[in-house]
Amino acid sequence: MNTVPCLDCLVIGGGPAGLTAAVYLARYRRTVQVVDAGESRLNKIPRTRNVLGFPDGIDGPSLLDRLRQHAARYGIEPWCARATALERDAQGFFVATVDGREVSARTVILCTGAQDVEPGIDGWREGLQRGQVRYCPVCDGFETQHQRVAVLGREGHGLREAIFVAGFDNEVTWLSMGSRREVGADELRRLADCGVRIANGVPREIRCLTEQGVTVTMEDGASLTFDVLYPALGLRHIADLATALGARAAADGQLExxxxxxxxxxxxxxxxxxxxxxxxxNVAAGHAAIAATAVHNSLMR
Ligand SMILES: Cc1cc2nc3c(=O)[nH]c(=O)nc-3n(C[C@H](O)[C@H](O)[C@H](O)COP(=O)(O)OP(=O)(O)OC[C@H]3O[C@@H](n4cnc5c(N)ncnc54)[C@H](O)[C@@H]3O)c2cc1C
Structure with a gap:
């Protein structure tokens, strides 16, 4: 990597948000560089069906490849590297440390995404490919209709997701990981109204089996079988570079x-x-379009 003159914008992260931001900025004729550590959540998607323009759906790695090809049309070649620090120098420019080198930019768009909190599931990669393990009912709840679905996650996130998944006419069991006693009467009634069953114990082992689906063995030895399991254990938003500079974030790291x-x-x-x-x-791309346009306008002043 060569030392580069001060960029108009450094984009950190090369998933759909980062690549969209870079394409917009390049088309505004701004100097822009993408730095990407190569762990986009797109890599985990067996097939997405809610991105418009792909009526038969598209797998995440192919979509990422297309986004990269699109960016390459405008000369954008992401650096495969991780930004490890972001500071401001005496002139007010941002200075990122990337692979031990310093990169200066007038503005930065942070597109570092999030990481899913993974449950210990035997064979989860194969389960993900077969649609037995799913991470996002907003994305693919439609594909689960009329099935036996488990939602694994504590009171709060897990409970809300169980109710959401029940909206697809599924037979839903909430694996509450022992958090049922923290749930108020109103929410228990809501769960009952949606037909959600509660398994309150703590799962000891979760296995994806080709034919039978997902089996969950509880601590007391009981065995439960489902067609689909949604881990609802949350996301870790990767915001440290921004919060270190004073950006505000929610408890899970999502930036204000x-x-x-x-x-x-x-x-x-x-x-x-x-x-x-x-x-x-779609939201990542929309965010990126707005942010890139705001960056461009701010640099015209
Ligand atoms: C199994 C699964 C299925 C999904 N299905 C769908 C679906 O059907 N429809 C849908 O709309 N969404 C779906 N999603 C969600 C979707 O993948 C994300 O919303 C989307 O990828 C977010 O894009 P992003 O650019 O913000 O982050 P990402 O795509 O995660 O990209 C972030 C990039 O930033 C990089 N990065 C992080 N830190 C640094 C650093 N310090 N320096 C350099 N690079 C860094 C990462 O390595 C990564 O490459 C799914 C997610 C999962 C896990």
Missing amino acids: VDEHLQTAVPGLYAAGDVAHGLNQI
Whole structure:
């Protein structure tokens, strides 16, 4: 990697948010560089069916490849590297440390995404490919209709997801991981109204089996079988570079942004899963379009 002159914008993260932001900026004729550690959540998607323009769906790695090809049309070649620090110098420019080198930029769009908290599931990769393990009912609840579905997650996130999944006419069991006693009477009634069963013990082992589906062995030895399991254990939003500079974040790391996707730090924007909002590909692209346009306009002043 050569030392580069001060960029108009450094984009950190090369998933759908980062690549969309870079394409917009390149088309505004801004100097832009993408730095990407190569762990986009797109890599886990066996087939997405809610991205418009792909009526038969598309697998995540192929979509990522297309986004990269699109960016390459405008000369964008992401650096395969991780930004490990982000600071501001005496002139107010951002200085990122990337592979031990310093990269300066007038603005930064942080598109670092999030990581799923993984449950210990035997054979989960194969289960994910077969649609037995799913991470996002907003994305693919439609594909689960009329099935035996388990939602694994504590009171709060797990409970809300169980109710959401029940909306697809599924036979839902909430694996509450022992958190049932923390649930109020009103919510218990809501679960009952939606037909959600509660398994209160703590799962000892979860296995994906080709034919039978997903088997969950509880601590007391009881064995439960499902067609689909949604782990609802949350996401870790990768926001450290921004919060270290003073950006505000929720407890899970999702960054607070204004209507232009700017964080509390002037010139530092966030887009995609790392920014406040629904964690979706379409949203990531929409965020990125807004942030890139705001960056371009801010540099014209
Ligand atoms: C199994 C699964 C199925 C899904 N299905 C769908 C679906 O059907 N429809 C849908 O809309 N959404 C779906 N999603 C969600 C979707 O994948 C995300 O919303 C989307 O990828 C977010 O894009 P992003 O650019 O914000 O983050 P990502 O795509 O995660 O990209 C972030 C990038 O930033 C990089 N990065 C992080 N830190 C650094 C750093 N310090 N320096 C350099 N690079 C860094 C990462 O390595 C990564 O490459 C699914 C997710 C999963 C896990």
